Amino acid sequence: MSARTIHMTAIGGVGMTSLAGLLVALGHRVRGSDLEVYPPASDQLAALGVPVAKGYGAENLLPRPDLLVMGNAIRADNPEAVEARRRGIPTLSMPEALETLLLLPRTPLVIAGTHGKTTSASFLAWVLETAGRKPGWFIGGAPLDLPAGYRLGEGAEFVLEGDEYDSAYFDKGPKFLHYRPAGVVLTSVEFDHADIYRDLDHVKSSFARLLGLLSDAAPLAVSAEFPHALEVARDSGRTFASFSATGDADWSAVDLMDGPEGLRFLVRGPGEEFALRSPMLGRMNARNILGVAVLARAFGVEAEAIQRATETFHGVRRRQEVVLAGDVTLIDDFAHHPTAIEGTLTALRDRYPGRRVWALFDPRSNTTRRRIFQDQIADALAEADVVVFGPVHLAEKIAREDRFSPSDACARIAGHGRSAEAAEDHDSLVARVLEGTRPGDVVVVLSNGAFGGVLGRLEAGL
DSSP states (O other): OOOOEEEEETTTSHHHHHHHHHHHHTTOEEEEEESOOOTTHHHHHHHHTOOEEESOOGGGGOSOOSEEEEOTTOOTTSHHHHHHHHHTOOEEEHHHHHIIIIITTSEEEEEESSSSHHHHHHHHHHHHHHTTOOOEEEOSSOBSSSSSSEEOOSSSEEEEEEOOSEEETTEEEEGGGGSOOSEEEEOOOOOOOTTTOOSHHHHHHHHHHHHTTSOTTSOEEEETTOHHHHHHHHHTTOOOEEEESSSOSSEEEEEEEEETTEEEEEEEETTEEEEEEESOOSHHHHHHHHHHHHHHHHTTOOHHHHHHHHHHOOOBTTSSEEEEESSSEEEEEOOOSHHHHHHHHHHHHHHSTTOOEEEEEOOOSTTTTBGGGHHHHHHHHTTSSEEEEOOOTTGGGSOGGGBOOHHHHHHHHHHTTOEEEEOSSHHHHHHHHHHHOOTTOEEEEEOSSOGGGHHHHHHHHO
């Protein structure tokens, strides 16, 4: 494919910045624009030699690019979107650009599901790399063991984190519908993303469309721990392998132990079994590892390579990431769905037995800012000894009767016999933790965003 001049509108997002790196690796001339670009994206783009215009404007499309790639935060009335339509500049969404410019000659392996996508996709890339397959990958996070969240790769396999969120103002389907899957791990199916999905059936319909893209011969691994994932797989009418870290399935994690020395379990599948050891924590990560192992075996990766990869894989930034291990242990975690919150807190109980656990929760996502999971969030957080809520993000944009209530959640958590309070602002939250923690405590920050800089301030203060 000949080199093209490609402009990327909203280039500063994690996915768009990674795509820019892939496009440069393919030999294209890339430039972009955004309102603001912060580190590490700004540093990454500068290292790639990608110029970035500050702000959006028709002038950013001069000289005329061969192609425009538009992030999903851009609206139809954005001046660059308007100018591209006026001038007839070919425009693609981010996943369309991946499909068109990169995936056609590859073997795309897609990790999809409500939970565990980033960790599982990172682990699959690490397994294939450990096995000498030289894969490429495109992951919406920062893997701790890989050089970046993306790589072009030299081998056939290309690992993708299959996001169910929409693609662009002109491309409202899930991103993963563009990924031409040759194999899929379906980690879980639950309701999330209340801003774009009406209900659980709407969510399930998107995953059903993904499975509909698979050929009859393509491997599909599905978590048996999530009934709606199994339902979507069974309704597809296709053959699949189930996996579970908690019960019976085609592939199971047997004799699972989690403690200060890490995860230990035996993988048992049709006609084979092998032992795995991992520094990761929690049953949910055993499930992530197991699902990847099933797909990797289907593509001929030897069990010995999976064992070596499991022992040396340390996860992803902001997924149960220990950022401070002093008198007080401080952990950064992306969990914002009740299932993920409970999984993280249960894992911390196993990894740090007998220690007091603090959970600091940021009601920030489009789902958790609303009352959709009001009681479920409180019940999940009650796994901690002390819970402190931050203020609801952009609370004024949600009607009071529809808005998540930290005070109601505190009352419910108190009913579980745990301590809970709602901080008025981020300053008072930080002060409460710095004053209240004692040696041996474990503090986990649960947020899918900036959380008012709470993590960094606690790291400095502790």
